[in-house]
Amino acid sequence: MATTLFNLCARKRTIHRLKVLLLSNIHHFNAASTSQFRNFDAPIPSFSTHFRNSRFPLRFLQSWNLSGGTTLPMRQFSDHAGDGGGEKDTAAESDYEFGKSVSFELENEVNGVSSLSGSVVVKNDDTNECNSEVDDDSVECNSNSSSSSIGRDELENNSNNNNQNSEEFASVALRDPVELYRALCDAKKGAKLERSEGEVLLEVFNYFAKSGWASNQALAIYIGLSFFPTAASKFHHFFRKKCPADVARYLVSLGPSDSAVKFLFPIFVEFCLDNFPDEIKRFRGMVEMADLTKPHTWFPFARAMKRKIIYHCGPTNSGKTYNALQRFMDAKKGIYCGPLRLLAMEVFDKVNAKGIYCSLLTGQEKKHVPFSNHVACTVEMVSMQELYDVAIIDEIQMMSDPYRGFAWTRALLGLKADEIHLCGDPSVLDIVRKICQDTGDELYEQHYERFKPLVVEAKTLLGNLQNIRSGDCVVAFSRREIFEVKLAIEKQTKHRCCVIYGALPPETRRHQATLFNDQSNEYDVLVASDAVGMGLNLNIRRVIFNSLSKYNGDKMVPVPASQVKQIAGRAGRRGCLYPDGLATTMHLDDLDYLIECLKQPFDEVKKVGLFPFFEQVELFASQLPNMTFCQLLEKFGESCRLDGSYFLCLYDHIKKIANMLERVQGLSLEDRFNFCFAPVNIRDPKAMYHLLRFATTFSQNMPVNIAMGLPRSSARNDSELLDLETRHQVLSMYLWLSNHFKQERFPYVKKAEAMATDIADLLAHSLSNANWKPLSRGTRGKPKAEKGEGQPESGNAVVLKTGKHSYLRPQALSKLYDRRRQDKPLQVDQSKKVAA
């Protein structure tokens, strides 16, 4: 029922949307249809190849740079045939998105048969070379291997047979696939094969059906990945019914190999064109609807402008944003786009404090300042309709973020501003240059150096918390670790700690930052996650990495060098109490990795993120009735085409929400799309429950209420603290939804804002007093029994250094370190190392 409704709504709206999209993107579709897809109706240009008289393969091969000809830009397909046996999925998926060209070097080699100065050598990768090569050497090789049993006559016979075989094989290999396919069609019956030959042939076709390379190449004739196995199976039956003896023998000689796949593929193409016109038409329609190529053409107004792009390129703390903000404040009308609410709020405060009216726009809040011509927003909220004099896109390197990258790409391509300032590290400089070539914008580069070099303190803390000093920021990569460190520091030293991590509301993070920056109180140490890397001005003297590994949702992995740099760079900012920044590690065995990371140049990003607009998904949906939204997204991912500089952003979290909302009936496609982007922690069942509840009430056309209480007092343990965090997230989600749907559907905005403020206060108060052992979300409500003083929590931590001031490291990490240590023994003179 839900699906039907969803499809009904989708179709009803599609016609109108289609018109809008076609009108606004007409150029895009034209361009795409001419350059990205082979045109089956176009006349065939003459071309010298083995595939004479071919309807399809001729064009097919032309565009794939058969013999050094031009390569048309197209979706990237894998050029490795060597992924047959069972690797299909990964190979297909990994190569699926982006168009690199494929080259068959058929001039010199045809399916394993090379024509070399008149003599023919059959190469078969999968069989013994001695048997497969038919020349003098091979005879010798044969005779060596079996000289005792084979007589001279037999040898000669073998040699003659081999020569005959090789001639026959060569003639099969060199046959025009179109002609061969026609011959197969005309044949009444295939040759009778021996059982062993039949078995090998079966293996060959199984190998073909599993070939990621073949399934990937088949996309070019609009045989989709999901249909490929069916097509391959039908092709097999057809072949077995009609196959002549010489072709069968040739295939048996090749065996289940890449050469066999390459031989069969052009025949398969002919077979598909003949037998699956409807399937091809359907998939072609889908592909055209899911065309994400040439994204710069999606923004015709921005393309009509002569925009000036200024790339402020440099490491952290080099004054990039400061300079860009000067231009922003001087402009008549400006927009700042940042990665975090926190950064947008900071710019909002800073600019208003200078007497320039500036509004604030984030997913959760709209603060309109009367008479303001400036706005500070989060990058997802940037308007593509308004005209600006100056725009800033901060942290532009986040274009390559696997989840959110599309928002930066969209802002860069679509912003209607005369002057756009990009601030970020050099990792996306090359790709921005390329994009500016496509858009026709002028690019100016301003390179920056850090105000003061960052110094690595080679001594490290040697695991001893007594070495903590005022102004230190200890960085840990999980909430649990953060509270463990805070607890240990407060227990073993006189310092008090503020904490900052991602799950805290921006207001609470700001409050903790203020507490830490303020010299008049006892909170002089900060314990923070990677959330400290962006958006807060902090008086940090030294950044200490408690560990340099983090959980990626699946396993512990080393923290990427770019992130280490970004975080370490927070030490010693210009204008703060400690202008000379220091970075070090808690434990000596992490020091090498830190030094390596800081020495690394910035990685050059090859691709930036892209994601379809709702209109594109809607258009696509019109092709696929009877599909759930989640299936639709999957199909879109499978069918979409992208240019080489772009990747499709990950959307597993969106699919998870889409799946949950599947049971909610009466939501339109657009509603589903919007609900799926709501900020929710998909690993938090309580938060997910509230999202489901909001969507259900919304679908019943009723005003959505908050239906959530407010705790009276601050948290007394970690379970209560986690509960406060979740409640704040639910309120934040409510506010976000109220800004993305009609407000009358979410009428309790004021109440939600007031509750969020109260919870932020409670959180701030709770954090000041937090002195309990942390829980992870999974163990919420089940606090572990307290252990005796100094004893590690069983199974969770090990003592790395004994003694009163030793610090316990979580066990998952210590295992990783042990492994790393085994891989690379610690250098004794490590402490002498100093890096700048």
Ligand SMILES: Nc1ncnc2c1ncn2[C@@H]1O[C@H](COP(=O)(O)OP(=O)(O)OP(=O)(O)O)[C@@H](O)[C@H]1O
């Ligand atoms: N010319 C300047 N005069 C006074 N203060 C400055 C100047 N340039 C930068 N600053 C200050 O130096 C600090 C770092 O500058 P800014 O935030 O612009 O660096 P950044 O390169 O953008 O670093 P990040 O990427 O870490 O934000 C800020 O506090 C900023 O106010």
